[in-house]
Amino acid sequence: MSSPTALFEHSFYIGNYLSGIMYGIELMMYFSTLRHLRRRALRRLSWKFFFLYSTLLFILVTIDMATNAVWGEIMWIDKRESPGVPAFILEDLSVWYQVLGSTTVVAMVLMGDALLLYRLYIIWGSNYWIVVFPGLVYCATLTLGILELVSAFKPGGFFYSGKTIDIGTPYYAITVSMNILITLLICVRLFYLSRQARAALGDESAKLYTDVAAILVESAAPYTAMGILFLPFYARGNNVVVALGQVWSKLTCIAPQMIILRIVSGKAWTRETVATLTSSSDPEGRRGRRPLGASRSKSSVEFTSALGLEFQPASHLYSNEPTSTTITSGAESEQKLPFEELELSDIERG
Structure with a gap:
């Protein structure tokens, strides 16, 4: 007879496995970022910020990985016989370390969105008006994110079910909508700047800044696409969301880390390059x-x-x-x- 929590367990296992692969990618990018920053000797305030930001992201994603690993070990090994996996899942969804992992995910989402807002501001020529509306939306997501965590902390609360979904659905809907808006604005601007760069440098030399991969990284398109896929499953309370949520949570760390790596390696669009292209x-x-x-x-x-x-x-x-x-x-x-x-x-x- 199939267990009532079989789909949840399958999703959790697959999500953990994929998370391990993505954690390895994040680990590689983090130390590559440190290597580039070390060459610059942290002379500028911006390099110090990138070091602290990257390190905090790495700590948060490590906590998320550790809490999921511990919870899975207890579920499948320690509690396998008594009270049994289904009973453990129903009773211990709001255990403190699981909520801690959920908190790190919300924190990474907020940090990633904040970096995207900053990149939107830079790529649009340091135009404050372009970030006014997304900035207001960001404040709304901050409030809803805190409310979601409070709901998950209550006895019987869980990130992917119950009353938490009632708060989480508008939170993720607004977050994903903001990501879509920012990604589109960045892509539109980068396509325009790409034409200017090709005119200035020629097609071959401008590839570093104008190829599809560069635009996908700068706009955090994979992160946004995964959020779009995650949202409907979350709103319906489908247990498949457990796997999708773990993948998306790692992308909330990987996407901003990729942007920072491009910046510190001198491959990203900067305030100076944007100003030069638009003025020339x-x-x-x-x-x-x-x-x-x-x-x-x-x-x-x-x-x-x-x-x-x-x-x-x-x-x-x-x-x-x-x-x-x-x-x-x-x-x-x-x-x-x-x-x-x-x-x-x-x-x-x-």
Whole structure:
């Protein structure tokens, strides 16, 4: 005879297994982020923030993994005979360490959404107005998230059933809707900026910033897509949500960590690159008042300069003669290369 909790147990087991794989991915990205930050010696306040943010995310996801592992061990080993797995699930859903794991998930969701709001602000040229509405929605999710945790803490409460769902459904609905809005706004802006980058650098050199993978990472699209898949199962109280919830909870950590890794490795869109591309877009050049080749070369220099390169001299941009170009990257050594040999990989070394 099939156990009444069989689907729940299957979902919990599959979710734990997938979570272990995703935790390994997070572990790799976290230490890769630390390696990049170590090279920069945490000289800037922003690098210190990225270190603290990444470390806090890593601690939270580790707590989530540990609590699920402990709960599964007790359920399937310690309590297998008495009171039995079904009885244990019904009686111990709101045990303190399980609620602690749920708390870390809500905290990671809020941290990830906060980073997305900041990236939206940066990618839209430091425009405060673009984040006003998403910011208000974020405040609403913060309130609902706290109420959901309070409900889960009560005796008999559980993250995926009972009265907690009555609060959790609007919480996740608003959260996912906000993620969809932010992802769409970031994607639209990045597609526009990608056209500017290709015009400035050419298709091949601009791939670092304009390819599909870069846009998916910058917009946290996988995180948003998983939230869309998670929401209907959660609202219906289907036990499949236990597996989906564990996968989504890991994406709440992985998605912002991927963005931070791109930032610290010099591959992400920054305030300077966005400002340079938007300011170097010249309608007069497009109408033919300036030679097209000259406009593109100048934009290329401005764009790459914003990424940390200094080109001297600039007069060769309007000449057909081969010229040597000095590349200066921070306080590191200088080298001379023919202008035609400059690649975006030179920028990454900054």
